Amino acid sequence: MSDSTPIDLPAGFVALIGQPNVGKSTLMNAVLGVKVAIATSKPQTTRNRILGVQTLSGKGQLCFVDTPGIHQGPKRLNRVMNEVALQSLREVDVVCHMVDVAALAAWQRRTGASGLPPEERYVIERLSQAEVPALLVLNKIDQLKDKNLLLPMIDALSERTEYAGVIPLSALTGEQIDTFVDVVLEHLPHQGLLFPEDMLTDQAERFLAAEFVREQVMLQTRKEIPYSVAVEVEHFNEDEKRDLLEISAVIHVERDSQKGIVIGQGGQRIKAIGQSARAELERFFGRQVFLETFVRVEPQWSEKSRHLHRFGYE
């Protein structure tokens, strides 16, 4: 912090809460201008709490807490993910309840109902336990053709919670993100910066590297594979002389058949996963990366506490 920074700038923690796939990680990355949380079109991409810090010179500091989507699932991993999301409600200054308005409109069209799907009511139920101001963030407006649908949606969503603000935006196109940042800043305590100005995230580089690999596995596989994968970085070596990062990552799957799928015919898929992950890693770390990947079977890791802990989820 420089000497000239006033100590009373707004700064605080902002939780991003909502169903899986509504765009929480995309929004955080968009505000930060860099990807610290992986985001895919598949639900349950985010598995743990990720802090993303954006310092706006002279304006304040937003410390986002990106969370796994709130949902009910059978596995131990699902329960842990829910707990992580709900715990965040107690640790922040503002809660942003994010909704995918395009998905909501599609649900309403399909069912002929004007209310909310049970999954959204479940989120609202949990959210009502928050004791801090809540903002309603209506995401994916770029995909909502009929903007007249917004008002009745806001009515339905506001039934149980009195929102301190409502912001329709698009995390993908960037529309209204500046407004979102301003509204969030209005609700943060004036307490001066909480983290160094250049801090981006609390995620260790090793963990980020594992996440970039997992993102590519999730993007390049289908069905149950994306949810059966955990990635562990075994070696993370900085070769200062050659300005090179050497990373070796193990992709854990739950069954032999899944191993075959991740590797692909003649190793094609694992090669493609490695290439894309390497490109993401090089972009993030700003230097050349040498990436090795292995696939291993770890039966039922998503049900076992020991492995959830080992992979950084519990």
Ligand SMILES: Nc1nc2c(ncn2[C@@H]2O[C@H](COP(=O)(O)OP(=O)(O)O)[C@@H](O)[C@H]2O)c(=O)[nH]1
């Ligand atoms: N069209 C559109 N897609 C979006 C928007 N925000 C996020 N997405 C997409 O929605 C999917 C889920 O996003 P993600 O950030 O992983 O959602 P999360 O599970 O809530 O963190 C990804 O494919 C994103 O590219 C948006 O504003 N508009």
Ligand SMILES: [Mg+2]
């Ligand atoms: Mg996410």
